[in-house]
Amino acid sequence: MQKKNTSRREFISATGKAGLALGLSATVLPSLAAMVKNAAIPSTSFSQQPLPYAYGALEAAIDAQTMEIHYTKHAAAYAKNLAEACTAEKVDTGKMQLEDVLAKVSKYSAKMRNNGGGHYNHELFWQCMSPSSSEKPSGKLLQHIESSFGSFETFKTQFTDAGKNRFGSGWAWLVVNKDKRLSIGSTPNQDNPLMDVSELKGFPLLGLDVWEHAYYLRYQNRRPDYINNWWKVVNWDFVQKRFDAAI
Numbered sequence: 001m002q003k004k005n006t007s008r009r010e011f012i013s014a015t016g017k018a019g020l021a022l023g024l025s026a027t028v029l030p031s032l033a034a035m036v037k038n039a040a041i042p043s044t045s046f047s048q049q050p051l052p053y054a055y056g057a058l059e060a061a062i063d064a065q066t067m068e069i070h071y072t073k074h075a076a077a078y079a080k081n082l083a084e085a086c087t088a089e090k091v092d093t094g095k096m097q098l099e100d101v102l103a104k105v106s107k108y109s110a111k112m113r114n115n116g117g118g119h120y121n122h123e124l125f126w127q128c129m130s131p132s133s134s135e136k137p138s139g140k141l142l143q144h145i146e147s148s149f150g151s152f153e154t155f156k157t158q159f160t161d162a163g164k165n166r167f168g169s170g171w172a173w174l175v176v177n178k179d180k181r182l183s184i185g186s187t188p189n190q191d192n193p194l195m196d197v198s199e200l201k202g203f204p205l206l207g208l209d210v211w212e213h214a215y216y217l218r219y220q221n222r223r224p225d226y227i228n229n230w231w232k233v234v235n236w237d238f239v240q241k242r243f244d245a246a247i
């Protein structure tokens with residue numbers, strides 16, 4: 001993967017913004033947590049939100065039955081188990097943000113890690129898809145993708161590979177790091193790049209569920225076919241808004 005060198009001007013701009021918000025010196029690098037907080041994006045609710053479209057709306061990639069089971073069974077279970085873990089571990093969901101719990105998830109139970117991640121990831125995943133996909137982003141995000149990965153097609157290939165090559169269950173991600181670089185990676189199980197335990201770190205812009213429950217009814221073992229079709233339903237407007245808010 002090609003990496004874009006952050007210019008001194010960009011560096012100062014990034015550190016300055018976060019530093020002002022935190023009341024710190026402009027020479028301090030913004031932490032991921034600070035970056036997430038500064039992003040003009042509402043934090044993710046601890047409870048499951050309504051699906052933003054009908055179960056059959058994404059038929060170009062995912063069949064209605066898969067969507068219904070995925071949303072009402074799998075994702076609903078993560079939300080329910082997260083609520084149990086929050087009660088047991090005294091996380092005040094009225095005061096704390098889910099993102100803060102994930103950033104310190106190593107201090108909580110495996111139940112919190114699995115279900116906090118599972119809930120966050122699915123809430124993001126539903127919004128990363130839309131029946132009216134624009135096929136590619138435009139504006140600043142497209143420019144950053146092209147300068148980071150060479151071209152939009154190369155980016156798609158690398159992201160697809162991250163999903164295809166994730167052994168077992170997990171997620172593929174496009175993230176923006178605290179130094180404003182884009183990167184692609186994957187996480188196992190329900191981990192995500194906000195977690196302190198994750199090797200891949202950053203603010204997630206786009207996430208793809210590659211658990212078998214996300215595609216097995218239509219695609220059986222053919223995960224690459226699922227991913228290839230999934231590009232038809234990516235909600236680039238949403239991804240772009242996250243990027244604009246995070247940088």
Ligand code: MN3
Nearest residue numbers: 074209211214
């Ligand atoms: Mn899933």
